[in-house]
Amino acid sequence: MALSQDYKHDLKVKAAYYYYKKDMKLADIADTLNVSRVTLNKLLKEALDEGIVRIDIVDHDNTIGILELEEMAKERFHLKDIEIAPSFSGTCHDVAYAAARMVDSLMFDGIKISLTWGATLEILVDYLTGSNFIKDIEVYTLLGAQGTIGMQMQPNTIAQNLLRKYKGTGYVMNAPFVCEKAETAQSIMSDKSFTSIVDKARSSDLTLVGIGPTPNTAASKSSMRYDMETIRELKNSNVCGDICSNFYDIYGNICNNPLCDRFVKTGLDEIQKHKNVVGIANGDHKVASILGALNGGYLDTLITDQKTIVDVIEMADRLGI
Known part of the structure; x- marks a missing residue:
């Protein structure tokens, strides 16, 4: 009826x-x-x-706006996940805190974590809550450490600090980051002590990577990861950023440069085999490098801030990519 x-x-x-x-x-x-x-x-x-029932969501912190931005960026850049810190400050602390919150939530007994280097990763580890109840984690570094700028930013130091928060074992590459000759770097990377870590890291549950900015000859000496000659060479190769000192252009194409052959590092082709590669970066100086990483498909997850992702999207629109 x-x-x-x-x-x-x-x-x-x-x-x-x-x-x-x-x-x-x-x-x-x-x-x-x-x-x-x-x-x-x-x-x-x-x-x-029909509006008989109306549901109002009280959102003083613009959580819905952030959520919608995350969904849009995730779909556009083919990401598994994205975390956007609601910040316009441009500092890495808000992003590092958001990343630490995510890492804490993913921890479990026996988790395997790979990492690279950088100031944001250093701060991330400081923000970790840590736990005495989670044990037997394994931490792998993905590049050499000796000779890198800033002791606290070195991958081995970051790994050690992580293991102070969560108990487990570290597998670090006790090798120089830059060698004088390419032959020396290739010899180190062929050694079993290096290849065994690369092989173990391939089964990582979580891979935390910093995203390096466009090489800048105007950067302060204390913040430079490469010497001036290296920076000039990289700029001439259209480099816009790097992950684990693997350089790429704005379209995500790998930039091969003879200087790169002197670095002791894990290649991006190897890192892409990892289960969940999490890129952590923000700031005006990293907009192009984040876009290049996204275009190259090098990330599964991105953690950044609101201003940075908006700028990344605007740059992609301008370039038609």
């Missing part, structure tokens, strides 16, 4: 009242109104669609 519009409207109001106000179970509401569960679900949906 067809229901009149007035009667159907009354049923929608009653269904909504019992469900939202009285918190009754669907089966009980269906019995009370003498309708089937299918009809009841339809009545509740129409009550929402």
